[in-house]
Structures are given as C-alpha cells and as structure tokens.
Amino acid sequence: MIRLESLTACFMGLIPAWLCTCSKDGVPNAAILSHVDYVDPKHVALSFQFFNKSKRNILENPQAMVRLLDPDTLQGYAMQLRFVRSETEGPLFESMRLRIEAIASYSGLKGIFKLLGADVYEVLSIDPIPWEPGLAPGLSPSGRTTEEGLPFTMRALSELSDRIHRAPTLDCLLDSILETIESLFGFRHAMILLAGDTPDRLELLASRGYPAGGVGSEVGFGEGIIGMVAEARKPIRVSGMLRQLLYAKAVGEHARAHGLCPDDRRIPLPGLAEPETQLGIPLLVRDELVGVLCVETDRDYRFHEEDRAYLEVLGGYLAIAIQNALLRERAHEGEALPPRPAVARAPVVSGRSKLRLEFFPKEETILVDGEYLVRGVPAKVLWKVLREREGDPTIEFTNRRLRLDRALGLPEFKDNLESRLILLRRRLEERCPEIRLVQSGRGRFRVEADAELSLVGG
C-alpha cells in the first residue's frame, strides 16, 4: 500500500478532494471536500460541518472512499476508509476548527460556518487511479520542478538569529525580522502586530511588501487569521484562500435563503487583496502573547505539516527577541544609538508648509488638516510633546519622563510605551511626514517639524 506520509502534498487543501459514501439501503452519495487532514500513518480526518447526507450515510455504513489529487503531480489517488470516531475537542479538532473559523470570520459566518466534529477515518487502502496519471515525473502544475527544498531549515533559523541580534532597537528589530523573512524564506508580504492600548486587540506596527503600510490598523481577537491566532495562540495556515472564501460565501447565501441571518459585518483582509495562502504565527513568551506575525503569498505556497513545529519555534524566538528589545530599551535609556538604517517604505507625500492639528480629548484622537492621524496613547503622547515643543523647539523627551506623566494614562505594569512610540513614529512617516520623532539616544527623542504647526483643542 502507498504510505500515507508520502501524500503530504494532498493534505494542504490546495485541490479539493471528494467523498463517496453509501446508505444502508444501498444508495450512493458523492460530495466535494475542501480539506482532508493527515492524522497519523493510518488515519485521516474529514471536517463535519453540516449534518448532511454524507454524515448520515457514515453513521449507517462506516465505509467511505476519498479521491485525492496530488497538487504537485496531479496524480489521483483513491483511499478506502472506515469511519472510526468523531472528535469534538483536542488538538486535531482545534487545528481544524481554527482554520475553518478564520475563514468564517472573514465572511461574517461565525457560528454558522463552524466545525461540529473532526471525523477520524482508518485508511484501509490507497491506490493510484490509473486514468488520472497526472503530469510527467518531475513537473508541477506551475511548470517548476518539484525538487524545491523546504525554506525552513536550521541554517536559516541560525541566520535569522544572527541578524536579529544585530538590531540595536525594537524599531530596527521589527524591520529586520520582516526583511530577513523575505530574504531567507522568500515571503515578500508580511506584517507584525503587537498588543496595543485596548485589551484583546492587536495593532499593526511593521509591515513589508504592501503599497500602504497601514501602521496602526487594528485586529480584534477572533477576527480573521490574525485574530484567531491571537485567540488560540496556535499557528494557523490557510491555503487556497480564494476557493475557501467562495465556499464560505456560498454557505452564507444558502444560510440567508434558509432564514438564518449571519452577521453581515465583514472583516477586511489585511494585506493582499486576494492572498492564496496566509500563515499566522503567535509570538509567545511563557504563554504570554506578545503579538502575531502574519505572512502571505499570492501563490499556492507549500507549507508542510512538519513546518508547524518549526514555525512555533520561530514564533517563540521572535517573541523573546521583541520582549528583550523592549526590556533593553528601558534598562539602557539615554545610551547613544547607532544611526537607524534606512528602510524602504511606501513613498510619502510631503511638502505642506502649514499644518492644523486638532486633538479631541474625549476620543483621544488627533486629526491633521481634517484627516485622521492617530488615537489612544500615541495621540496623547504626540499632543504632549507638540505642546511642550511650542515653548522650546529643541526640547528632548525621555521615555522615563513620559512614564511619570499621569495625564497619559499609562498602566503601571506593561505600559507598552516603546511600541506606542514606534507606532506613532511610523504613523507620522506614513501620514504626516512633516513631523518626525527623531531618536537622539535609547529612550530619548526630539520632535522635528518642517511645517508651521497650529495646535487646536486639548
């Protein structure tokens, strides 16, 4: 029999499978499956989302046949299965649930498009389908050979570690992570979100590969892949995003037609408009969520099952690096810093000679010439430093002094001030480049402005 492990490419969800079952009365049934999950060398799992004919048949007659198509060779395989059990909790259920709920949250279908059970089947036989021989050996559907090595190697991890150690500040570290992820692993689109002012929400602090950086964009826990990763603290990978979103859309329309009213609120996909694969990695230190790294591809990137362990190690490593950078910023405040390396960012439109900045204390929000700039702690910090700078344009600010200012409302414990300042600095670079926060040492900065500032409110 063909070994189940040799078919790992079939379990990435890139090409739908189909399932044949038969009732106890001898009536067969056929259904499309979006994903078949590998469990162990003798078992696979199928998602149970709706109590449909396939499920009823399996409860009457546990025999099933699944046809898989290898996405690399296009060879078809027929698997004879026997239903063993339905799991409603545990690691297998959780990993399948997270993937499905991430899609559901993008489609406003949480609670309808959900996993009811992870149905585990024993694999009785696997045979290649003679009339589905696929492509000539060595070729893949994209025309590339299938001998491409995995990007995740210990050597790559070692190099990533080396580059990260060289980053002098948290600001540089975030850029260095994204730059290294592109140069070592080939992910051209990536973003890092860290915990912000609001509980159960993450804010985008650094991104790479997108036309607009989107610094300050927020994602709530449970929203989309990033939010699901934050909630579950487990990596999630979804391949064939477009196909799965269309599947969810069909479910939504069907649900409305049957009198169910799924939540119409849709969470816009951060990043690529039509990603083919999204991967979210939790950044965890001793079970504490520091943030989430999200990478996207616009092609059917081959994440293998064994990559999961690697990604968890990578996430843990990045989380420690970020947390260490935060601690270092505080412990060595005032130290001189090497110049911040130039980082390619989205082009900014500058050149305004006068700016009107309005602060709305109740909303803790600043508008620049009527356009939203920033809110929350970063807004209060900016307002404070701009007001003080009115009296002394050369004044320097330290993080220590900001922490002591009760008007800023920073929490006593884990105030995230360093990441708030990075967000503010990057938000200014994107939206208001005439004003700059220039680091003059570790935990020390001054404000530069190329325009005449008119401060209103506050």
Add this chain to the structure above:
Amino acid sequence: MTAHPKISAELGEFLQSGLSIVLAVRDTNLRPDGAVAWAARVEPGGDRLTVFLHEDAARAMLTKLERHPEIAIDLDRPTTHRACQVKGRLVGARAARPDEEAVVFAQIESFAADLEVLGYPRTLSAAWTVWPCHALEVSVEQLFEQTPGPGTGGVLA
C-alpha cells in the same frame, strides 16, 4: 409509485455548463467507489442524464453498476459552489460517439476556465485523461440541492 422529478430547463442549462462532475457507485458489500466525469447531457424530457467519463473509469464503474445500478452524480461549479446531486439508476452504457467529442471538450473548456479564475493553471486540465469516453445514461429519480450550507441535501424537485 412515486413520480420521478424532471430536470427543468434552467437546471439543465446549469448541469450542461461545464462543471466538476463526480459519480458515486457501490458494490455488494455497500462499499462506495467513484470516478470523475467530464461532461453531462440532459436528455429530452428531462428524465435522463447522460454523463461522459473516460472509458477506463467507466469500465471500473460498470463492474459495480452491472449488479447494482444505483448511482449518484454530484455536479458543482467551483467558483460559486452551486451544486446539485442527481440520484438514479444506470439505464444504458456505450462508447461515446465521435460527434460527442466536441460536446465533451466544450464543457471541459468551460470548467477549466472556471478553475482558472480560482488560480488553477491550464496545466491542470491539460493533465486530464479525457478521450475516448463512455456515455453512461442514468434515469433521474431524485434531485438534491448540494450547494454547501444549512440546507444541503434538500430535495430540489
């Protein structure tokens, strides 16, 4: 005796538009089997559906169908997931005629174009073993809504 449904003109147009088509059959031990079909044709009157599949696939299915003619056919459009399941019995099998080759490839072209929207390259359809086909004619006994969601499996007609 229960009256069997007929395929409406609108549904017939959908079923013949170039879809993902999967057959399911079974053996004496109720063990299911299945195969891909490449095209479907609704016969006049709407009470029979002919599906075209590669002759090797057809032979494998016929070893079961000769003793157990029950058959299920799932027809699905990948971009919208509109889907329908036809259940019935095999009433005839033959080699596809040369004039039916164009019908089969026209539906494959439409299906491949649909897949292309989803990012599946043409190399996928180029790898399919299509011709020569066999034509399996099936009596339409039940029609089911197969679009995924809470109402999946409901009777269509």
